[in-house]
Amino acid sequence: MSYSVEPESRSWTTTKVVSVIVAILTAGYMLPWCIAAVRDVPHWLVFWINLLLGWTIIGWIVALIMALRSQRVRVVPN
Secondary structure, three states: OOOOOOOOHHHHHHHHHHHHHHHHHHHHHOHHHHHHHHHOOOHHHHHHHHHHHHHHOHHHHHHHHHHHOOOOOOOOOO
16 A cells, blocks of 8 residues: 655645745735835834734735935034
């Protein structure tokens, strides 16, 4: 009696495609927070707005605008 185990290539391929799409969408969803962190903007506020309100698209746009806003220049006297 011989058993052979063959992977379901169609299902496995679908899983791979879906996982890549989810990874790209997650990266896009958290993009405003990433931009804020790189630009040294107060990024924790952007993170929470993005996480909690980003799904509304308006919240995502608000978080992106916050991440891209101009930075204040601090002059430190010597």
